Amino acid sequence: MSPTPLKVAVTGAAGQIGYSLLFRLASGALGDRPIELRLLEIEPALKTLEGVVMELDDCAFPGLAGIEIGHEAEKVFEGVNLALLVGARPRGPGMERGDLLEANGAIFTAQGKALNAVAADDVRIGVTGNPANTNALIAMTNAPDIDPSRFSALTRLDHNRAISQLAAKTGASVTEIKKMTIWGNHSATQYPDLFHAEVRGQNAAEAVGDQDWLENTFIPTVAKRGAAIIDARGSSSAASAASATVDAARDWLHGSAQDDWVSMAVVSDGSYGVPEGLISSFPVTTKDGDWKIVQGLEIDDFSRGRIDASTAELAEERDAVKGLGLI
Numbered sequence: 001m002s003p004t005p006l007k008v009a010v011t012g013a014a015g016q017i018g019y020s021l022l023f024r025l026a027s028g029a030l031g032d033r034p035i036e037l038r039l040l041e042i043e044p045a046l047k048t049l050e051g052v053v054m055e056l057d058d059c060a061f062p063g064l065a066g067i068e069i070g071h072e073a074e075k076v077f078e079g080v081n082l083a084l085l086v087g088a089r090p091r092g093p094g095m096e097r098g099d100l101l102e103a104n105g106a107i108f109t110a111q112g113k114a115l116n117a118v119a120a121d122d123v124r125i126g127v128t129g130n131p132a133n134t135n136a137l138i139a140m141t142n143a144p145d146i147d148p149s150r151f152s153a154l155t156r157l158d159h160n161r162a163i164s165q166l167a168a169k170t171g172a173s174v175t176e177i178k179k180m181t182i183w184g185n186h187s188a189t190q191y192p193d194l195f196h197a198e199v200r201g202q203n204a205a206e207a208v209g210d211q212d213w214l215e216n217t218f219i220p221t222v223a224k225r226g227a228a229i230i231d232a233r234g235s236s237s238a239a240s241a242a243s244a245t246v247d248a249a250r251d252w253l254h255g256s257a258q259d260d261w262v263s264m265a266v267v268s269d270g271s272y273g274v275p276e277g278l279i280s281s282f283p284v285t286t287k288d289g290d291w292k293i294v295q296g297l298e299i300d301d302f303s304r305g306r307i308d309a310s311t312a313e314l315a316e317e318r319d320a321v322k323g324l325g326l327i
């Protein structure tokens with residue numbers, strides 16, 4: 001008997017990220033278990049989405065067990081095991097991701113409530129739509145019956161960007177880089193940390209041996225990569241965001257590598273001085289659908305200042321959405 005399909009919801013499915021993400025999911029990026037796609041869009045985008053579904057059909061993916069589309073969250077999210085919340089407006093040139101709070105926050109109150117009402121008991125929810133950390137906080141707060149540990153926001157794209165930049169600097173391959181960490185918010189204040197990362201088993205900050213590059217090139221290049229892509233492409237990252245969304249979901253469901261960790265924005269338990277309850281990026285290991293914050297890392301003054309600055313921004317965003325009545 002074939003296994004029951006994993007029901008995967010994707011919101012904003014007719015958007016740019018959706019156009020890459022759906023085909024990765026349908027072609028087996030989450031493993032051998034067949035999947036059923038549940039695609040949520042706003043009503044005016046359903047015709048476009050129908051076209052995307054025709055293309056998915058035309059790929060004849062063996063692992064794609066079914067597709068449902070709709071504009072009502074409570075119908076689309078019925079029984080879903082994984083919800084990838086992508087649908088939200090992207091920023092344009094000159095905007096910060098936090099500028100999207102008012103435009104996008106309300107989407108996540110409604111979707112949090114719908115997931116709370118109809119998702120499967122084992123649901124995992126990954127938020128890609130910006131501002132991702134605070135949108136995840138909004139969804140989590142509006143889903144009181146779902147364990148807060150089931151919500152995460154995407155900082156895997158930043159993590160992958162940091163690995164790629166470090167590989168280019170050191171001449172190592174991306175597979176020789178381990179223990180990369182993004183701390184804090186998926187925003188320009190994020191802190192990509194080389195003091196705990198390793199290149200070919202050597203401490204990355206020591207391997208680079210260039211504090212000026214670390215501070216003035218590496219950190220801003222990673223933190224402002226989204227804006228650089230918007231400048232170059234005229235629209236925000238899409239294929240790389242879809243790829244990171246897949247990486248994060250796969251590792252969450254199936255586990256991170258033994259000798260490594262990944263970056264995920266998850267609800268803080270106060271670890272590393274990050275205020276409890278904020279959705280902040282940490283180094284985490286994952287196993288059997290659960291995550292654990294890596295403990296015991298020494299945080300020096302430089303890292304402390306960076307982590308504090310990013311989590312202060314998260315606290316401001318939380319206060320802003322409280323003010324808007326979203327949490």
Ligand code: NAD
Pocket residue numbers: 011012013014015016017018040041042045086087088089090091107127128129130131132154155157158186236237238241
């Ligand atoms: P897009 O504008 O191409 O697509 C967004 C889609 O969401 C649209 O089709 C729109 O109709 C849909 N949508 C809007 N409101 C919705 C709702 N209430 N329910 C369901 N669907 C809804 O944008 P995109 O390029 O695909 O980006 C989507 C989001 O992802 C943006 O907020 C962008 O900033 C964010 N993003 C995050 C990361 C990250 O690393 N976290 C990376 C890239 C992009």
Ligand code: LMR
Pocket residue numbers: 090091097130157225226227229236237241
């Ligand atoms: C990114 O990091 O590429 C996305 O969050 C899009 C953006 O607004 O930068």
